[in-house]
Amino acid sequence: MTKAATPNAPDVVRSAYAQLVVTDIARARWFWADMLGFHIQYEDDATLCLRGMDELTHHSLVLRQGDTPALDHLAYRVRTPDDVDKAESYFHSLGRPTRRIKAGDGTPGIGDAVRVIDPLGFPVEFFYEIDHAERLIQRYDLHHGAEIARLDHFNICTPDIPAAYAHYENLGFGCSETIEGDEHELYAAWMYRKQTVHDVAFTGGAGPRLHHIGVATHESHNVLRTADIFGALHKERHIERGPGRHGVSNAFYVYLRDPDGHRVEIYTSDYYTGDPDHQTYRWNVHDDRRRDFWGNAVIESWYKEATPVLDLDDKPQPVTDAVLDESAVAVGADGLG
Numbered sequence: 651m652t653k654a655a656t657p658n659a660p661d662v663v664r665s666a667y668a669q670l671v672v673t674d675i676a677r678a679r680w681f682w683a684d685m686l687g688f689h690i691q692y693e694d695d696a697t698l699c700l701r702g703m704d705e706l707t708h709h710s711l712v713l714r715q716g717d718t719p720a721l722d723h724l725a726y727r728v729r730t731p732d733d734v735d736k737a738e739s740y741f742h743s744l745g746r747p748t749r750r751i752k753a754g755d756g757t758p759g760i761g762d763a764v765r766v767i768d769p770l771g772f773p774v775e776f777f778y779e780i781d782h783a784e785r786l787i788q789r790y791d792l793h794h795g796a797e798i799a800r801l802d803h804f805n806i807c808t809p810d811i812p813a814a815y816a817h818y819e820n821l822g823f824g825c826s827e828t829i830e831g832d833e834h835e836l837y838a839a840w841m842y843r844k845q846t847v848h849d850v851a852f853t854g855g856a857g858p859r860l861h862h863i864g865v866a867t868h869e870s871h872n873v874l875r876t877a878d879i880f881g882a883l884h885k886e887r888h889i890e891r892g893p894g895r896h897g898v899s900n901a902f903y904v905y906l907r908d909p910d911g912h913r914v915e916i917y918t919s920d921y922y923t924g925d926p927d928h929q930t931y932r933w934n935v936h937d938d939r940r941r942d943f944w945g946n947a948v949i950e951s952w953y954k955e956a957t958p959v960l961d962l963d964d965k966p967q968p969v970t971d972a973v974l975d976e977s978a979v980a981v982g983a984d985g986l987g
């Protein structure tokens with residue numbers, strides 16, 4: 651069910667881009683552009699701005715060269731320029747650090763924006779202005795690798811899932827699916843503003859850390875071909891989990907790790923959530939189809955490893971351990987005791 655945002659909250663349209671720190675921009679270019687098929691919209695010797703082939707704005711992923719792998723920030727697009735002001739005053743009223751970024755002073759292609767450290771400890775940007783880009787949707791001659799179409803979602807590791815749920819509910823996000831214990835304790839949740847399963851999801855664990863970015867491709871055969879290409883090139887160590895069918899979201903997926911360990915999910919075929927009375931679908935943590943509908947075990951690294959995040963001054967944020975640990979719930983297929 652989509653709850654109305656609190657009155658002074660910004661009107662978020664969608665998850666729009668992630669900015670990651672990578673330690674070798676050429677190596678990252680191979681993984682994200684050559685292998686995954688992102689289009690290079692802008693590049694210099696320390697920066698890559700990338701977009702999926704369906705995307706009509708400047709980028710949905712920014713990679714910048716740095717000393718250690720990290721999340722620089724997540725970014726949500728808001729509906730109007732006034733919503734950037736609303737975001738600044740909303741997070742200021744929560745007592746959170748904010749920093750206004752003037753057009754030209756921040757990420758290439760992005761106009762006036764505000765960056766905050768949200769209540770969960772994540773660096774998040776809210777913007778309206780972004781450069782438009784040429785239409786590549788039917789440039790089949792350029793589609794290659796995983797044929798990434800667009801950014802779909804962020805998945806974040808956070809120790810307190812109910813707190814994450816409340817924060818995003820206050821921003822007007824609906825909840826499509828959850829994983830809950832027998833007493834309805836919340837292990838994970840998928841929340842949305844665009845009319846699909848999620849713009850953001852929460853994985854219980856030490857945080858704030860970035861668990862993964864989810865990028866959409868059109869067909870399950872693109873997911874399978876991605877795994878085949880990495881195998882063919884003897885780069886199979888980049889494949890972490892899957893291919894498989896999710897229980898939650900019903901999407902077909904494979905998870906990869908980039909050369910710096912950043913996790914990316916190649917994701918296709920979830921479902922519509924746009925009706926105002928859309929009902930949340932609740933999975934029990936003991937149902938071993940929840941994370942892989944065929945009951946395949948979830949590799950431990952998927953629960954335990956994630957990307958550190960930076961504060962507004964590029965310093966790594968300290969992490970807090972989780973309240974609940976799903977991987978410790980002895981469930982059939984996972985087998986993780």
Ligand SMILES: O=S(=O)(O)c1ccc(O)c(O)c1
Pocket residue numbers: 803805851864896897898899901915917940941942
């Ligand atoms: O593994 S889950 O089925 O819980 C799942 C569902 C959707 C996702 O995007 C994801 O990363 C993980």
Ligand SMILES: [Fe+2]
Pocket residue numbers: 803805862863864915917
């Ligand atoms: Fe995902």
